Amino acid sequence: MNLVATPPARARAVRVDLxxxxxxxxxxxxxxxxxxxxxxxLEHLARTKAVDGRGxxxxxxxxxxxxxxxxxxxxxxxxxxxxxxxxxxFDYVVLSQTLQATRNPRRVLEEMVRIGARAIVSFPNYGHWxxxxxxxxxxxxxxxxxxxxxxxxxxxxxxCTIRDFIALCDQLGIAIERQIFADRKGxxxxxxxxxxxxxxxxxxxxxxxxxxx
Amino acid sequence: xxxxxxxxxxxERARKAGQYAVLGAEQPLKLDCxxxxxxxxxxxxxxxRLNAAKSNVVLACHALTGDQYxxxxxxxxxxPGWWDLVVGPGRIIDTERxxxxxxxxxxxxxxxxxPAEVDPATGKPFGLSFPVITxxxxxxxQAMLLDHLxxxxxxxxxxxxxxxMQALQWAATFPERTFAAVPIxxxxxxxxQNIAFHEVGRQAIIADRDWHGGDYISHGTRPHKGLAVARxxxxxTYLSEQALRRKxxxxxxxxxxxxxxxDADFQVESYLRHQGSTFxxxxxxxxxxxxxxxxxxxxxxxxxxGRLAEVFTxxxxxxxxxxxxxxxLFPTADSREIVHALNAAAAKVSFVEIVTxxxxxxxxxxxxxxxxxxSGFLNxxxxxxxxx
Numbered sequence: 129m130n131l132v133a134t135p136p137a138r139a140r141a142v143r144v145d146l147x148x149x150x151x152x153x154x155x156x157x158x159x160x161x162x163x164x165x166x167x168x169x170l171e172h173l174a175r176t177k178a179v180d181g182r183g184x185x186x187x188x189x190x191x192x193x194x195x196x197x198x199x200x201x202x203x204x205x206x207x208x209x210x211x212x213x214x215x216x217x218f219d220y221v222v223l224s225q226t227l228q229a230t231r232n233p234r235r236v237l238e239e240m241v242r243i244g245a246r247a248i249v250s251f252p253n254y255g256h257w258x259x260x261x262x263x264x265x266x267x268x269x270x271x272x273x274x275x276x277x278x279x280x281x282x283x284x285x286x287x288c289t290i291r292d293f294i295a296l297c298d299q300l301g302i303a304i305e306r307q308i309f310a311d312r313k314g315x316x317x318x319x320x321x322x323x324x325x326x327x328x329x330x331x332x333x334x335x336x337x338x339x340x341x
Numbered sequence: 342x343x344x345x346x347x348x349x350x351x352x353e354r355a356r357k358a359g360q361y362a363v364l365g366a367e368q369p370l371k372l373d374c375x376x377x378x379x380x381x382x383x384x385x386x387x388x389x390r391l392n393a394a395k396s397n398v399v400l401a402c403h404a405l406t407g408d409q410y411x412x413x414x415x416x417x418x419x420x421p422g423w424w425d426l427v428v429g430p431g432r433i434i435d436t437e438r439x440x441x442x443x444x445x446x447x448x449x450x451x452x453x454x455x456p457a458e459v460d461p462a463t464g465k466p467f468g469l470s471f472p473v474i475t476x477x478x479x480x481x482x483q484a485m486l487l488d489h490l491x492x493x494x495x496x497x498x499x500x501x502x503x504x505x506m507q508a509l510q511w512a513a514t515f516p517e518r519t520f521a522a523v524p525i526x527x528x529x530x531x532x533x534q535n536i537a538f539h540e541v542g543r544q545a546i547i548a549d550r551d552w553h554g555g556d557y558i559s560h561g562t563r564p565h566k567g568l569a570v571a572r573x574x575x576x577x578t579y580l581s582e583q584a585l586r587r588k589x590x591x592x593x594x595x596x597x598x599x600x601x602x603x604d605a606d607f608q609v610e611s612y613l614r615h616q617g618s619t620f621x622x623x624x625x626x627x628x629x630x631x632x633x634x635x636x637x638x639x640x641x642x643x644x645x646x647g648r649l650a651e652v653f654t655x656x657x658x659x660x661x662x663x664x665x666x667x668x669x670l671f672p673t674a675d676s677r678e679i680v681h682a683l684n685a686a687a688a689k690v691s692f693v694e695i696v697t698x699x700x701x702x703x704x705x706x707x708x709x710x711x712x713x714x715x716s717g718f719l720n721x722x723x724x725x726x727x728x729x
Contacts, residue, residue, distance in 0.1 A: 182684075188693060192710065195661065195691045196717020198724060202680050202692035212681040 142172045144314025145332060149222055149248050152306065152336050153177060157219035160184070160243065162206045162236075163226035167194035174199070182218075184209055207231045210239035218244040225332075227251045227293075229283040234296060241302055241339040250334040253309075255289030255327040274312045274331045290327040297337060306336035346563060348450040348457035348625035349466070351417055355384050355445070355452035358416040359409065364485045373638075376472035383486045384452025385409050385444035388428060389436035391492070397728055398492055399434055400483065401443040402500030402507035405575075405632055406624055408451035411443040412436070417451070418623055426707055433716045438728065439496065444486055446479045446507075448632050450625035453482075457558065457625045469555035474631060476503070476639045480510045484518070494518040496726055497719065501525040501704035502671065503632070506639050509679070513641055516656040521722040523715070525663045525704045528675035529649050529682070530640040535670060538578050539633040542571030546626045555627055568626045569617030576616045581667035581700035585609060642682075649682035659725070660690040661718040663704075663711060670701040691718060 142150070146169045153159060155177045161170050164183030167190075173179040183201035185191050194201035202209070206223065207230050221244030223236065228251050230236045240247035252274050253259075259270040269279035277283070288296075290309070297304055307323075309330035310316045326333075355361075364370070365379025372378055386409040391397065401411045403423060412428040414421060428434045428441055445453035448471070456471035463470075487495070498511040498519055505527025512522040546552055549567030553560045577585075589609040593599070596606065605611040642649040660683055664676035673694045683690040695711045697703045703711065723729070 182689070188696065188710065191691075191693045192714045192717065195693060195714050196720065198717075198721025200659070200689045200691050202684070202690060203694050204677075204680075204692070209681075209684070212684050214685055214687070217687050 142168050145250055145310065145334065146172065146224060148308055148310065148314055148316070148334055149224060149250065150176070152248055153179065153220050153222075155179070158217070159220045159222060160213070160218045161222045161224070162210065162240070163223060163229075164190075164194065164199075164201060166190050167197050167199045167201060169222065169224065170194070170199050170201070171197055205230075206236045206239075210236065210243060213239075213243045215242050216245065220244050220246050220248055222248045224248075224250045225252065228287050229285060231285070233286050233288070234300065237296065237302065237337075238300060241337055245338070246305065247302075247337040248335070249293075249337060250332055251288065251293065252284070253290050253327065253330050253333050254287040255291060256331050257328050260328075272331075290323060290330060290333040293333060293335070294323060297335075301340045303338045303340040304335055305338050308334040310334060346622050346624070347558075348455070348628070349459070349558070351450060351623070351625075352384070352452045352455075352457065354416060355409075356382070359384060359386050359452065361385065361452055362486055362489045364482070364489060370478065370481060370485065372472050372478050373475040374473045378447075378454070378472065381447070381454035381482070382452065382458075383444050383447075383454075383482055385442060385486060386411065387443075388412055388441040389439055391440040395492055396496060396726060397439045398487075398495045398497075399439040399441045400487075400495045400498045400511070401428065401434070401441055402483075402498065402504035403443060403446065404500070404502040404504050405636065406572075406620070406629075407504070408449060409443045409445045409453075410451075411441065423705060426705075427712065427715070433712055433719065434499070438723070442487075442490075442492075444483055446503075446632065446635075447482045448474045448479070448628055448635065450628040455625065456555070456627035456631055466556075466558045468558070468627060471627070471631065473634055473638075475635050476506045476510050477514060479635065480507055480514055483507070483511075484515060487518075494520060496728070497521040497523060497722065499523040499525070500527075502527060502701065503636050505671075506636065509641055510639075512656055512658045512660070513652045516658055519658045520726055521659045521661070521718075523661045523663070523718065524676075524679070526665055526668050526671045526676075526701055527662075527679075528639075528671050529642060529652075529679050531636050531638075532675070535578075536637045538575065538670075539637055541574050543630050543633060545570035545574070546630060549626075552626065555630075557626070563621065564626045565621045568621050568624065568629060569614075571629060572620040572624075573613040573617040576613060578670045579700060579702040581669065581698055583667060583698035584700050587698065588612075649679065650685035653683055653686035653688050656686065656688055658688070659722055660688060661714070661722075662690065662692040663714060664692075664694045665699065665701070665703040665708075665711075666694060666696050667698045668701045668703065 170181040262270040309326035361384040369377040369379025410422040505524035508524040546567035549564035551562035552564035594611040645651040664673040
């Protein structure tokens, strides 16, 4: 379910956005990776930070790959399966490049901050200037390197911008603890702390969230 | 086999050909029904070698009509063991790496004490005076066998269907003795539909006049017709509509026209009749009643008010659940229910649904995706166990 091109599993190279996520996670933490793909992040975290990791993944092929790497991964999806986990079961719940493909992103976010002490969410930013330019100048739905699928083939049924996401967090009483704005190569500090500028310049947003008391 | 199947003779042969232990002589087994059983016999087979640390034990649990002959050639039927595809040297459950134990379940008819056994109190076969046993009783009997063999904890308990029920029961009853559990095509409780199918099978046996109230051995008869019908009905549930269509369709058997009678015109009829008639040569009718009953009674969360997650709270066992898309006997929803409970209990669980048209029996067949998952999980768990 990862929507950014993944290098071949054998290479065991970890995508840059996953490395950014890994940096946010402390050693020995309990981590649930929702939409964990072939398990690259979980394996990286297990190897480098001794985390106790679990995963949820839609694709049978990816689940099999994870299970054969010795990872505890179940076949399922964010919309269906998060409701079963008890509150506070994990230190971190990760949703990488998947929020925009869920049926109910709002409920998924609420479940994530319920299950995890912290939630880490990354998603492609539809407010990026290239996306805006394609709509404005061509009048066509955007196709970029980050968002390569055509509108009728895309799994992204709920696209959002960085500002949309921040507004939803505010509405749900979810506090943003950290924010990273990056391009597709993981280069960060685009727009600095200026969210309007970041919304124009960043190809992806990465947020550490917490339920506000 | 030309003469009528005699469960006593088959049991005797199985004990002679294989291994068995007499258990519960000093401390009888307390059954769920309240009765006590002991001494009783458990017939079992082992494959491979127990390592010095005794850490490489795989306990394979057989399904309703299976037995301890998981690999190699079955001494009674002459056919390969029920999981010969998976268990053996260099196979997924590699007997050069693991020490595989498979025991005939309590109530069975291949050497372990069951209703065909002679009751020492009366000198006659138990028949229906044999106590009703449960999956938990079967598992407790297996634990007694492991005690007898000097084995503490098990690397992996694995099985499909009723074997999967036993794997779940192991993790629930003896979590500290269960490092990993692989319940395949199983459920935490037997469904109403499955109890209904079992009841049809049992009533077919009971309606056979040769059943004699369960005392057919004393009468020198066997309820072959009833048992064959029970097997035919059950066998349909092990397949899928797609598989039946693919294998048989509406094709006719050895004829080009309908007979306008009740011969086996269709290939599917001929196939089922064959399944029924060969089954009675290797299985005891009363065992069929008792073991189907054990499955019906299986409800892992019954004494937790139905809250399955509570069964697994604090359990350290690693689980791998596998279901099959076309299995309508133990559908994926049954496995998911267990996965949800394990998640709620924060247990370590993997789960895959394998796409196949082969129905419930897919766990016994050549399914590369299934075998790949199984192999991957076992290798991962073996690394954690330090089995290299």
